[in-house]
Amino acid sequence: MATQTTNYQCPACTGPLKFSAKSGKLECEYCDSSFEVKDIEQYYAEKEARAAAEAAEEAKNPGADTANWDDSDIQGQWEEGQMRSFSCPSCGAELICDANTAASACPYCGNPTVIPGRFSGQLKPDYVIPFRLEKNDAIAALKKHYKGKVFLPGTFLAENTIEKIQGVYVPFWLYDGEAHGNMAFHTHRTRLYRQGDKEITETSHFLVERSGSVSFEKIPVDASTKMPDEYMESIEPFDYGAMKAFSTAYLPGFLADKYDLEQEDGNRRADQRCKETLEQLLRETVVGYDACVTHSSNIRLRRGKVHYALLPVWMLSVRWNNESYLFAINGQTGKTAGNLPISYGKVAAMFAGLSLPFSLLAYLLSQVLG
Amino acid sequence: MKQNFKLLSLVLAFLLLLATPVSASQGWEPGIYVNDQAGLLTSDECSALNSYAQALSEQYDCGIYIMTVWDFTTFGYGSDVFEATWKLYHSNLLGYGSGNDGLILLLSMAERNYALFVYGQAEYAFDSYGQILLEDAFLDNFRNNDWYGGFSDYLSTGESMLSMADRGEPVRKDTGPQTGVFILIAVLLSALITGIFWAQMRNVRRKSGARAYVTGGGLNLTHRTDLFLRKTRTVRHIPKSSSSGSGGGGGRSGGGGSGRSGKF
Numbered sequence: 001m002a003t004q005t006t007n008y009q010c011p012a013c014t015g016p017l018k019f020s021a022k023s024g025k026l027e028c029e030y031c032d033s034s035f036e037v038k039d040i041e042q043y044y045a046e047k048e049a050r051a052a053a054e055a056a057e058e059a060k061n062p063g064a065d066t067a068n069w070d071d072s073d074i075q076g077q078w079e080e081g082q083m084r085s086f087s088c089p090s091c092g093a094e095l096i097c098d099a100n101t102a103a104s105a106c107p108y109c110g111n112p113t114v115i116p117g118r119f120s121g122q123l124k125p126d127y128v129i130p131f132r133l134e135k136n137d138a139i140a141a142l143k144k145h146y147k148g149k150v151f152l153p154g155t156f157l158a159e160n161t162i163e164k165i166q167g168v169y170v171p172f173w174l175y176d177g178e179a180h181g182n183m184a185f186h187t188h189r190t191r192l193y194r195q196g197d198k199e200i201t202e203t204s205h206f207l208v209e210r211s212g213s214v215s216f217e218k219i220p221v222d223a224s225t226k227m228p229d230e231y232m233e234s235i236e237p238f239d240y241g242a243m244k245a246f247s248t249a250y251l252p253g254f255l256a257d258k259y260d261l262e263q264e265d266g267n268r269r270a271d272q273r274c275k276e277t278l279e280q281l282l283r284e285t286v287v288g289y290d291a292c293v294t295h296s297s298n299i300r301l302r303r304g305k306v307h308y309a310l311l312p313v314w315m316l317s318v319r320w321n322n323e324s325y326l327f328a329i330n331g332q333t334g335k336t337a338g339n340l341p342i343s344y345g346k347v348a349a350m351f352a353g354l355s356l357p358f359s360l361l362a363y364l365l366s367q368v369l370g
Numbered sequence: 371m372k373q374n375f376k377l378l379s380l381v382l383a384f385l386l387l388l389a390t391p392v393s394a395s396q397g398w399e400p401g402i403y404v405n406d407q408a409g410l411l412t413s414d415e416c417s418a419l420n421s422y423a424q425a426l427s428e429q430y431d432c433g434i435y436i437m438t439v440w441d442f443t444t445f446g447y448g449s450d451v452f453e454a455t456w457k458l459y460h461s462n463l464l465g466y467g468s469g470n471d472g473l474i475l476l477l478s479m480a481e482r483n484y485a486l487f488v489y490g491q492a493e494y495a496f497d498s499y500g501q502i503l504l505e506d507a508f509l510d511n512f513r514n515n516d517w518y519g520g521f522s523d524y525l526s527t528g529e530s531m532l533s534m535a536d537r538g539e540p541v542r543k544d545t546g547p548q549t550g551v552f553i554l555i556a557v558l559l560s561a562l563i564t565g566i567f568w569a570q571m572r573n574v575r576r577k578s579g580a581r582a583y584v585t586g587g588g589l590n591l592t593h594r595t596d597l598f599l600r601k602t603r604t605v606r607h608i609p610k611s612s613s614s615g616s617g618g619g620g621g622r623s624g625g626g627g628s629g630r631s632g633k634f
Contacts, residue, residue, distance in 0.1 A: 046595070149570060149571055202601060350564050351561065361556065
């Protein structure tokens, strides 16, 4: 009577495993790995159990990765005449403010000529984090950012129009969600020792697997194409403890940017950050090895709610030496982001000023040790 | 009684003679530059080497000597071959000129020790680097029991180094490559410091991950497996030194001069 046979694949390289009568183990002829029969049976039993559990999960939540974000919490639209709109003819930014506030210059490009327009039909935010920093605090933060930067050209500070800094509520999509998945790593541990006149290196190779999940709340992705994403990410995080339900009472005196990036377009960045975080956290659980290389990664996302919020940012756009420099200050924490211009003359002077004495010292040291 | 006293005096005198480490037992006569007490050389070899050494010494006004003994410790100059050598050099008033300038190479056969002692103005021609070069010239010969060859190399290499020193160009270590490396390190250090200040001018960058927004206690690890695959073993033979077990020389100083000593 024919009996069923099971052919196992090598976990390391997926080559066929063959039973060796000499060693009593299952051996892979491709990568020379060898396993006890019971270990392989247990490994594959656990793998099948995990696959079955994931299949059951998929059946409950079909196509979880491709499910749309839940935007049911997002409020309706603005009331007619509630807000004023301004557009910048230079960079195309579209700003809004309350009826009693006027925009004097574009906070993105510094253009002083902004054109008022009609504003209607936009989504109203769910949340707002009010400004905690006053204008003077923002100016002080920016001056602190300039301080101690030895390569900053002197004329940049002299010509800087720091008083033109403006407070802007930047629109953000805030994503909730969960990432779960598994990763596999090839790792090894090395032992080096001496035996007589021989130096012996023993390397033990392992296949390491990790599975897990992590939940996220309100990952911010800025909803304005005018606002460079890296600037907003550089001034994170915002303290969500101070987040309030949206009210126009927080707007007077400040501009607000209109969102022009739909939440379906913003979720790509949120997805990427979720995946990267789970991969980092799983990788950190692999300890006790001399080297670790990622073999495979399978991360799935379960999308939750998306919210629309306005977050406070002090902004200044400076034009110097035919280049534009943008500075952003977290209107809540004071964290500042902005690339500064560099005086190449000062760089060369520092390099020469260090190289010459160091080289002389090196020459003298080589003569003494010679 | 008188006879006993005479006998006792004779015995005491004999013992005193044995205990005194004097140049008489070292046999260093004037005009001798090669003192082969261990009998390693034939008389012709000894004579040829002696003539060569004498010619060099007179030409460069710097004594160049060779001595072989069975066991340097019998001189009573201590158990260190280098110390014994410089004491021997000074006690026999070797060297040329008022400064007793010269150098001596001593071989002690009992434990196969050697010592090279350089004194006075001879240190101008044979600094620490020059002594290593001189040592390299004869040491391999002695390890192969080629005594005449080793002493010939000692004298011929010594001659070329004395000649260069005489021209005002003594042999010195080429520090060019070393200096180049040191200066390169200095320049790289300068670039690193400059780079640190440069990096301060740029602080706008994308964030990796979203750890600040993780909730629910962080990572929920549901499965972990560390599966041993295989062990590989690499064996490397550590090459022995070319001296077949004997150690190389080491730099020494003492007796007002410098030199090297070791085993061959």
